Structures are given as structure tokens and as C-alpha cells.
Amino acid sequence: MKSTLKKSYKKIRRYLKKFDRFQILTIPVIILLIVFSIDFSSKNIKVGIVLPLSGNFSSRTQSHLNGIKLAVKHINDLGGINKGNIILKIKDCDKIDTAEATRDLIYKDKVSIIVGGFSSEDTRIIQYLSEKALIPFLTGICTHFETAKATAYTFRTITDDQHQFEALSAHSSNRYQVKRPAIIYDNDLYGAESAQRYIEICSKHSQQVTNAVSFPKGTINFRDYLGSLFKTKPDSLVILAPAADSALIVRQAKDIGFNKPILGANQCASREFLHLAGAYSESVVTTLPYNPRAGGQKFDSFLSEYQETYGYKADFDAATGYESIMILALALKSIPENNLNLRDSLATLQVWDSIIGSGGFDNDGNQVRPAEIAIIKERQTIPISMEELF
Secondary structure, three states, rough: HHHHHHHHHHHHHHOOOOOHHHHHHHHHHHHHHHHHOOOOOOEEOOOEEOOOOOOOOOHHHOOOOOOOOHHHHHHHHHHEEEEEEEEEEEEEEEOOOHHHHHHHHHHHOOEEEEEOOOOOOHHHHHHHHHHHHOEEEEOEEEOOHHHHHHOOOEEEEEOHHHHHHHHHHHHHHHHHHHOOOEEEEEOOHHHHHHHHHHHHHHHHHHHOOOOOEEEEEOOOOOOHHHHHHHHHOEEEEEOOHHHHHHHHHHHHHOOOOOOOOOEHHHHHOOOOHHHHHHHHHHHOOOEEEEOOOOOHHHHHHHHHHHHHHHHHHHHHHHHHHHHHHHHHHHHHHHHHHHHOHHHHHHHOOEEEEEEOOEEEEOOOOOOOOOOEEEEEEEOOOEHHHHHHHH
């Protein structure tokens, strides 16, 4: 035994003599570099989240993030995806520039996908950077139609505004025989573009907008704007504004005696709007990105667990957050089976069944599920298809 060890030792010495002292000293360094370059958690999937979590829209975006987190918990508790867990890397684009947050997630955190968005401005930035880096971007919260244009790496699990506006205009024509709507909108990019698009859609339903007025950010008293609109004798009022502004507009419109139909985009379906508008929200008609009953028992289970986890009822922002991660999970699971990358795997999801019901991506990566119309009764958004039950 000793003689064998001596022979081995001599062989090692003869081999090392071939190197000078500096070459020998580099051997431990090379070993350390090799060890630390190995990603021992490579099976985990890093998902970047970019949302405005601390500003004016924090109520909606936090609800959306809660839905995302609950979905991740369910997935990881069941063993993850292909033996790896989903790891969230969260950036608040109210605290850090959206472009900087997105670049950090792509190039520093090496995420596999970006999820989030919300405003049209933030979403466009994320879209541009994701396309440039060839990283998929998935949004379950941004509805703006300008961000729904065909892009190779953007996917949307929520119905966009184009389809929501078409549904709202058609419903107002069919149910209320609206011919002369008036529009009030906030003067940011979203509001101005949305108002213009809604005016164009109205003409398809033989509706002529009597007047459209914008208001600046921070407005509290809307009476002058409403007075200007109502001079044109509209037969309905369409509100295209954030939830808090929409609530004030509804309150003040009803206070000055406007008793015609009031309609709004999905901001009026949010928990924030219902809370701030209170009893004034009664009979407001709004778009709803989904029918909460379409998911059946799966949706009921989601509602129950969300309430237990966060202490309040899930709204559509929470539901769409949950759904977006579950759709991502479907795409991730199919990658090894079909030998696809994540972008191509998402593109193949043209039909699915989720807590919100059936859905799918069209050829442009947009949601094919039609928009729902809801009416608010006793501070609840009731899909028109279920109105007779309440």
C-alpha cells in the first residue's frame, strides 16, 4: 500500500514539474471559476415583474400582483415546472425608471420572461426592450389597443380596449338606443387615444358623439366640464378615465341631475371605483374583461383562497394576474415536450381553459376571449348575461 502511494506521489511530482510556479498557482483559481460558473439552480424559472406598485394605481396593481403570487405559490407547491420553481423578480416602476427596471431584469437577473405593464407608456417601453432582447413579454393588465399591435414577443391574456369599446358601444345602442353619447376623458396618452378610438367605433353603430372634453391630471371639480358636455344634450355619458377620477365624475354628474345611461371602460369595474363611487355607482355600465362565472368551480376555489390569503375579495385585476401565470405555466410545461423555446410555446396556446373560462392567443398574441358587459348593482359588477339572477 505504501509503495503504491509513493509511486503515485512521484508521478504527480514529475507531472507538475512540467509547469512553472505561476501556472501551478492558477489551478485553484480555474477550479473556483468553474465551480462558481455552474448555475446549480438552473432548473428554476426566473420571471420578471414590472408594475407601478406605489403610485396612483397601486390599488389595482397590488391586487394584480397578489393574483400572480398566489398562482406562483400553487405551481411551486405542486412541484414547480419540470422540477424547477418559479422565482419572481419584482420591480416597482413607480420607484425606478421603467426602462432601467426592464433592462436590469433582462440583462442582470437573466429572467426568462417579463410580466406586467399596466399603463400604455410603460407597456410600450417594456415591449420595445423585450423585442430587442428576444425575451417574451406577457401582460394580463394592460388593455390599450395601441400596445395590441402585432409584435413577435408580446402576449396579452386580457381583452384589449378595441374589443371592449366595440362591445360597450354596441350594447349602449342595442339596450339604451344611444345615438348621441358625450365623452369625458383624462388628457394623458391613454385617455386621448381612447377617446379618438371610441368616437371612430361609435360611427359603426350610427352614434354621433355630441362633444368630447378632456381634463388635466389632479382635477377634483368636474362640474364645468360636465356642464359643457350636457349643453349639447347627450343621451349618455361615456367616461374614459382612471378609477378615482371616474368615481368623482359619476358622483358629480348624478348630483347635477344627469339621469341618462353612464358607461365606462373597465376602470369602472375595479374595486377602487366601487369603493369610491359607493351608492352612486348603481346602474353604471362597464366593460368587464371576463365573466367571473365562466370559470365555474375553479374560479370559486380561487375566490375562496384569495379571500383567505389577502383578507378581501378578488377583483378582475387579481383574477387576470392569476390567470397570466397559469398560462405561462402551460407554455413552460410544453417546452420539453415539443422542443420549443418559450416564445414559440406561448404562440401555440390558441385554446386554454382557466379560472376565467376559455381563452387563447390569436396570431398577433392577443386574447380571443370576447369582452363582457356588466352593470353595477348594489356595488357589484354583474355580467349582463347574469343580470336576471340578481
